[in-house]
Amino acid sequence: MATQSIAERAVEVLSLADANPPEAFAVATALAAEATDAGDVHGEAMALRALGLAARNIDEIDRSVDALERGVALARSLDDIELVAQIQTTLGPTLLYAGRSEDAISVLRSAIAALEGVDRAKALSQLGGVMARMTRFPEAASLLEQAVQEIEAAGDDEWLAHVLTNLGLVHAYSGDTRKAERNTLRAQALYHRLGHDSSVGILTHNLGFIAMRDGRVGEALQHFRTAEDALSELGQALGELLTDHCEALMLAGLYTDAMAVAQRCVGVMRDSNMEVGLAEARLMLSHAAFLAGEYETARLAAAEAQGSFIEQERPGWAAHAEFSGLRAAASLGAAVDQRHAMDVADRLEAGQMRLASLAARVIAGRIALDHGNTEVARSALESAAAARRSRRLDLRVNAWTAEAMLRRAENDSRGTLSALRSGMRAVEDLGGSLGSTDARLGVQAMATELMDLALDVNLDRGPQAASEWIERIALRDLDFRPVSPDPVPELEEALARLRDAASELRSAELESSSVASLQAEVTRQVASIRRVRIGTDDLGDSKEVLRRAQLRLADGALVQWGISGDRIVAVVTTSRRRRVVECGSSALVTDRLDWLRFQLLRVARHATDSSRSDEAADAAQVAAAELSAVLLAPLRIAEESVVLAPPRSLLGVPWNLMPGLLDASVSVVPSVRSWLRATLAPPRSIPALVVAGPDLDGAEDEVDALRRVLPDPSLLNGRAASVTGVKSSLDGTGTAHLIAHGSVAPENPMLSSLRLADGPLMLYDLEDLANPPSTVVLSACDSGRVATGKLAGVGIATALLGLGVRSVVASTTVIPDSAATKDLMVRLHSEMRELPAAEALRKAYESLDEGPESLLLRGFVAFGA
Numbered sequence: 001m002a003t004q005s006i007a008e009r010a011v012e013v014l015s016l017a018d019a020n021p022p023e024a025f026a027v028a029t030a031l032a033a034e035a036t037d038a039g040d041v042h043g044e045a046m047a048l049r050a051l052g053l054a055a056r057n058i059d060e061i062d063r064s065v066d067a068l069e070r071g072v073a074l075a076r077s078l079d080d081i082e083l084v085a086q087i088q089t090t091l092g093p094t095l096l097y098a099g100r101s102e103d104a105i106s107v108l109r110s111a112i113a114a115l116e117g118v119d120r121a122k123a124l125s126q127l128g129g130v131m132a133r134m135t136r137f138p139e140a141a142s143l144l145e146q147a148v149q150e151i152e153a154a155g156d157d158e159w160l161a162h163v164l165t166n167l168g169l170v171h172a173y174s175g176d177t178r179k180a181e182r183n184t185l186r187a188q189a190l191y192h193r194l195g196h197d198s199s200v201g202i203l204t205h206n207l208g209f210i211a212m213r214d215g216r217v218g219e220a221l222q223h224f225r226t227a228e229d230a231l232s233e234l235g236q237a238l239g240e241l242l243t244d245h246c247e248a249l250m251l252a253g254l255y256t257d258a259m260a261v262a263q264r265c266v267g268v269m270r271d272s273n274m275e276v277g278l279a280e281a282r283l284m285l286s287h288a289a290f291l292a293g294e295y296e297t298a299r300l301a302a303a304e305a306q307g308s309f310i311e312q313e314r315p316g317w318a319a320h321a322e323f324s325g326l327r328a329a330a331s332l333g334a335a336v337d338q339r340h341a342m343d344v345a346d347r348l349e350a351g352q353m354r355l356a357s358l359a360a361r362v363i364a365g366r367i368a369l370d371h372g373n374t375e376v377a378r379s380a381l382e383s384a385a386a387a388r389r390s391r392r393l394d395l396r397v398n399a400w401t402a403e404a405m406l407r408r409a410e411n412d413s414r415g416t417l418s419a420l421r422s423g424m425r426a427v428e429d430l431g432g433s434l435g436s437t438d439a440r441l442g443v444q445a446m447a448t449e450l451m452d453l454a455l456d457v458n459l460d461r462g463p464q465a466a467s468e469w470i471e472r473i474a475l476r477d478l479d480f481r482p483v484s485p486d487p488v489p490e491l492e493e494a495l496a497r498l499r500d501a502a503s504e505l506r507s508a509e510l511e512s513s514s515v516a517s518l519q520a521e522v523t524r525q526v527a528s529i530r531r532v533r534i535g536t537d538d539l540g541d542s543k544e545v546l547r548r549a550q551l552r553l554a555d556g557a558l559v560q561w562g563i564s565g566d567r568i569v570a571v572v573t574t575s576r577r578r579r580v581v582e583c584g585s586s587a588l589v590t591d592r593l594d595w596l597r598f599q600l601l602r603v604a605r606h607a608t609d610s611s612r613s614d615e616a617a618d619a620a621q622v623a624a625a626e627l628s629a630v631l632l633a634p635l636r637i638a639e640e641s642v643v644l645a646p647p648r649s650l651l652g653v654p655w656n657l658m659p660g661l662l663d664a665s666v667s668v669v670p671s672v673r674s675w676l677r678a679t680l681a682p683p684r685s686i687p688a689l690v691v692a693g694p695d696l697d698g699a700e701d702e703v704d705a706l707r708r709v710l711p712d713p714s715l716l717n718g719r720a721a722s723v724t725g726v727k728s729s730l731d732g733t734g735t736a737h738l739i740a741h742g743s744v745a746p747e748n749p750m751l752s753s754l755r756l757a758d759g760p761l762m763l764y765d766l767e768d769l770a771n772p773p774s775t776v777v778l779s780a781c782d783s784g785r786v787a788t789g790k791l792a793g794v795g796i797a798t799a800l801l802g803l804g805v806r807s808v809v810a811s812t813t814v815i816p817d818s819a820a821t822k823d824l825m826v827r828l829h830s831e832m833r834e835l836p837a838a839e840a841l842r843k844a845y846e847s848l849d850e851g852p853e854s855l856l857l858r859g860f861v862a863f864g865a
Contacts, residue, residue, distance in 0.1 A: 006035050006043030013050040015158065019196040021057035022235045028054050032067075042083070045074040049087045056094050057198070058236060059272030064094045085114035089123045096130050099276040099312055104130050118159075121150035125163040132170045140170045161190035161199065168206060177214040184210060201230035202241070209244045220248045238268060243277070246284055255292035262288045266301075279308035283317065286324040290331070298328035319347045323356045330363050338368040338376050345383075358384045358398040362449070365402060369409055381406040388422065396426040401450040408457070420454045424472055427451075456564045463578040467571040470562040471542045474645065474671040545673045550575060552679055556641035558672065561631070563647050572635050584630035592630070593653060596623035597813070600654070600859065603852045604814040617852040624657045632660035641665045641839070645672055651798055652786035654812040654859040656845065667838040668863050670798045678865035681806045684734040684774045685711060685833070691726055692717035693740030693755050693780075702739055702779065702822040709829045710735065722758045727765055735832075736773040737825070742780035742796070742811075752796050754780055763799045772804045775837065779825055784810035784861050797863045806865050807837035813859030820853050824860070838862035 009031055017024040028051035035044035048071035055064035068091040075083040092108035095101075108127040115123050128143030144167040151160045168184035171177070184206050191199040208223025224245040228238055242265035249258035262285035269278035282305035289298035302325030309318035322344050330336050341364035348357035361384035368377035384402035387395045400423030407415035427450065451473050458469035539545050549558060550573055558573040561583070568583035602616035631650075642664050644655060655666050669675040688710040692699040699717070707713060714733075716725055730736055740754040740761075753760030766772075778784070778796065786795035797810040809828065815821055827847050831840035841862045848854040 006031060006038065006040050007046045010043060010046035010050050013047070014053060017050055017054040017057055018158075018162075018199055019194070020234070021054045021198060024050060024054035025058060025060075041074050041078055042080070045071045045078070045080075045083060045087065048074070049090055052087075052094065053090050056090075056097065059268060059274065061094065061097050062273045065091070065098050068094060081114050082119070085111040085123065086119060089115075089119075089126045092126050093129055093133075096133055097274055097276070099274075101130070101134055118151060118154040118156060121147045121154070122159055125151070125159070125166060128163075128170070129166045132166060132173065135173070137170055137174045141167070141174065144170060157190050158194060158196075161187045161194070161196075164190070165199075165203060165206065168210070172206075172210045172213050175213075177210050180210045180213075181207065198231065198234050198236050201227050201234065201236070204230065205241050205244065208248065212244065212248045221245075224248060238264070242268065243281065243284060246288060250288055250291060255288060258288040259285065259292045259294060259297070275308065276312065279305050279312060279314075279317070282308065283321050283324065286321070286328065290324065290328050295328045295331045299325050299332065299334075302328060315347075316353065319344065320353060320356060323348055323353075323360050326360060327363065330367065336363070336367055338364045338371070338373065338380065341367065342376070342380055345380075354387070354390075354395055355398065358387055358395060358402070362398055362402050362405070365405060369405070374409065377409060378406065381409075388419075397423060397450060400426060401453070404450065404453055408453070416457060420450070420457065423450045424454065452564070455562050459562055459564055459567075459569045459580075463571050463573075463580045466562065466569065466580055467546055467560055467573065467578060468542045470560045470571060470645075471546060471672050473562070474560075474648070539673060539676060542673075545676055546573070549573075549672050549676045550578070552676065553643070554641075555639060556643060557637050557639040558643045558645065558675075559635060559637070560645045560672065561647050561650070563649075568630070568647075570631075570635055572637065574639065581634050583634050589627060589630050589650070592623050592626045593650070596620055596627065596654070596657075599623060600813045600856060603856055604816065607816065607853070613852040617855050620657070620855060624654075625659050627653070628658040628660045632658055635660075637664075639664070643667045643669060643675055645669050645675070648786070652784055652795055652812045655861055656841070656858045657855065663842075665836075665839040665842045666862065667836075667865065668861050670801065674801050675865065678801065678806045681774070681804075681865070683806055683865075686734045687711075687732070688713035689729050689733045689736045689773070690715050691721050691729075691736070691738045691740065691756075693721055693738070694757055695741065695755075696739060696817055698817045698819065698822055699739045701819070702825060705822050705826045706737055706829065709826055710737070713737075719757050721756050723756050723761050723765060726756055726761055727769070730766075730773055731769050732771045733773040735775045735777075735829075737777045737779065737829070739779045742778070742783040752785075754778070754783070754796070763796060766800070766803060769803060772800070774805070775807045775832070776800055776805050776809075777825065777828065778808065778810040779815070779821065781811060781814045784808075784812040784859075784863065797861075801864045808863040809837055809841060809860055810863065811859045812861050813856055815856055815859065816853055818853065820848075820857060823847065824857050836862075836865060 010028070013024050013028045013031060016027065028047055032044055032047035032051055035041075035047050048067045052064045052068035052071065055061075055067060068087055071087045072084055072091060075087055088107045088111035092104045092111065095104040095107060105127070108123060108130060111123040112120055112127065124143050125147035128140045128147060131137075131140035131143060144163055147163045148160065148167060151163055164183045164187035168180045168182075168187060171180035171183060184203055188200055188203040188207075191203065204223055205227035208220040208227065211223060212220035224241075227241065228245070231238060231241070242261050246258050246261040246265060249255075249261060262281060265281040266278065266285055269281045282301045286298045286302040286305060289295070289301060302321050306318050306321035306325065309315075309321055326336060326341055326344055330341075341360055345357045345360035345364065348354075348360060361380045365377045365380035365384065368374070368380060381402040385399050385406060388399035388403055390396055390399065400419050404416050404419035404423060407419055454469055455473055458465050460466075539548070553573065553575045555575070560571045560573075562569050562571075563586045566586050568586050568589065570581045570583050572579050572581060599616045599620035603613055603620060606612035606616060631646075637660065640663070642661065644666060646653065646668070648670070651668060651670055655661055655668060667675065669678070690703055690706050690710065690713045692703050692715075703715060703717065707715075714729060716729060726738075738754055740756060743753050743755065743760065753762045755761075784795065784797045786798060797808045800808050824844055824847070827844040828840055831843045835843065841860060845858065848857060
């Protein structure tokens with residue numbers, strides 16, 4: 001009776017191992033000791049199985065393997081073939097986590113051969129999970145679908161939830177995110193009914209992974225945070241769940257945050273002896289650190305990852321880690337041997353990792369040129385340039401960069417320009433083929449070297465060439481595809497297939513698998529997307545856009561700036577002529593802009609202390625004058641209507657504070673194309689919408705005042721001002737006025753937001769607006785600010801323009817929650833009945849009194865038409 005009692009209790013603990021792993025681990029440990037003392041071999045084997053599963057679920061992989069192998073040995077000593085097989089179904093996946101993949105497959109195949117009925121189906125599902133982990137997705141899907149049918153027929157909800165979980169992930173990896181989400185939600189509902197809180201948390205994480213695969217990065221990050229909070233409260237180690245979170249953060253551009261998550265992941269993997277996961281986590285840390293500009297961290301992590309991959313006999317991963325280390329070392333300015341870089345490139349090429357191979361050759365060529373070694377440079381760059389006719393757009397970008405570098409080194413001006421033009425076409429095609437904003441932003445990092453070289457070459461070729469290239473470069477990551485009022489199913493399907501094929505291609509490259517068919521699939525989907533998108537923008541090429549824009553200037557002026565190193569050059573265009581003007585130092589502009597922002601913040605903080613507020617206001621005006629002296633004074637602009645197309649990093653400057661623009665009507669745009677597109681769009685003012693977010697003392701007064709000047713506006717405040725409610729109401733609105741606290745995410749502007757009743761309204765939330773408003777006024781602090789660094793130029797205002805909004809009025813500074821703000825907004829809307837936004841804002845400023853508060857209110861900028 002005692003023996004049977006221990007076995008039964010072990011079965012109960014086995015169920016507990018998924019629902020509450022820490023508690024199951026403690027109970028199973030005690031139960032195994034009790035069985036040993038009692039001489040109950042069968043009960044001990046059962047307890048060791050429960051102990052092994054619980055240990056695995058808290059990332060104690062070595063202890064899990066030890067317990068399960070002991071359990072198998074005890075079952076064999078009893079000649080209990082069925083018990084051996086049952087324990088093997090738990091041991092197999094654990095061996096995979098320990099880096100013993102072939103042993104895992106062998107153990108599970110042995111179990112399947114010995115089992116029947118539902119137990120065999122469970123073993124099939126375990127083998128399917130292992131195949132999925134090894135990226136053998138077709139085999140995994142077949143095994144799991146067979147297991148689902150058999151387990152569902154047997155009515156075992158716990159195992160059905162487990163298999164559906166794995167099947168959901170396989171569908172996600174295979175590209176069918178709808179099936180993936182459906183299976184995952186079904187599994188989550190089963191676990192919730194069973195009371196398995198840990199599994200519910202893991203499936204919340206899986207929903208985040210699926211959203212990430214589908215390009216819904218903001219949604220993915222929210223799922224990850226929710227899952228990690230829930231699992232931490234349950235005392236469960238997060239393990240490889242952090243890997244997906246890190247990848248989503250990198251995709252979103254939150255590189256510093258991604259690096260922190262990667263470091264946590266490395267620590268968890270190391271502490272739990274998950275060697276396979278640890279090596280991959282270190283490589284992930286290297287990628288995140290490189291993107292964050294922490295090159296030494298990136299170099300060290302890559303070296304550690306490379307060593308582990310070599311030990312694990314994973315040559316494709318090892319070569320990729322070596323490249324990551326090489327790239328980081330080159331960015332550090334370390335003495336990198338160009339021949340070593342070429343050797344790395346050759347090994348990457350042998351592993352079919354073409355993109356990394358080309359990047360390594362470009363690095364080798366640049367280093368060789370810096371050292372005057374023209375022969376090595378020519379060999380490296382010619383080899384990289386050979387891919388310039390590849391069907392893969394990402395390869396062509398790097399290849400044309402190499403070709404341009406080579407031609408310039410040979411003083412071949414015509415060849416250099418030809419290569420730059422071809423490279424730009426590849427960048428534009430690649431950027432246009434990607435679906436979500438975060439994916440398009442990723443083109444920037446790939447194209448940086450090409451863009452910098454292009455600008456440097458063309459600034460001295462006269463006003464027409466300088467203007468065209470400044471415009472082309474401005475479009476590389478800021479010219480968002482206009483949103484169509486009608487969904488395009490073919491486009492969405494092609495984008496989904498492209499994301500899936502590209503992700504699968506990356507996995508195949510790392511494992512040195514055959515990638516030719518996947519490369520062809522990516523090429524097919526890009527071509528399909530380009531076919532669907534033809535005709536969405538009929539404004540013509542950059543030369544035609546500039547010609548049409550010049551015709552629309554009338555008595556106004558258009559200013560474009562380009563930055564090459566520390567040099568700022570402007571092109572001033574009027575309806576009559578175009579001229580190039582040398583401006584000052586970009587370093588000085590950055591310094592003075594930072595000082596201006598600091599002083600404006602002081603003005604806001606000391607609003608109740610007149611002496612300190614006045615002092616800060618005086619300092620801010622001095623900084624604004626110094627900025628104007630560099631950026632505007634050399635231009636000698638006399639026109640009252642000015643369109644500014646500044647460098648990406650300067651889009652969020654409080655331009656209306658500049659002495660040279662105090663009496664001008666100023667429109668700020670991310671590109672000339674975006675301005676032309678906005679001016680051609682017919683304005684509409686109705687229906688009107690006013691949204692009031694929480695915790696703003698003056699919001700109600702502003703709402704009441706706006707009711708008198710806007711045409712019968714709809715009102716959302718209190719609980720009605722929710723993210724879902726506001727998104728729904730914005731669709732189809734003519735004029736929208738949003739009163740809310742603004743929040744800027746400097747490293748990823750796509751996470752910049754307006755605070756509503758139930759949380760932040762992020763840019764990601766706005767991307768699927770089918771019919772965006774014509775005009776948006778953001779009565780929110782910093783709503784006109786943009787990111788700097790790698791994602792410079794993207795912010796709430798510029799993104800809204802890209803999504804099809806004609807005019808955006810937003811603040812580039814902190815704004816006071818006061819009657820003055822309300823009065824300015826009322827005057828603005830009154831003037832916009834008859835005037836464009838920029839002219840209306842200029843007229844509204846005439847009503848401002850002198851003083852520090854008025855200085856802050858001049859931080860409002862009109863973006864667009």
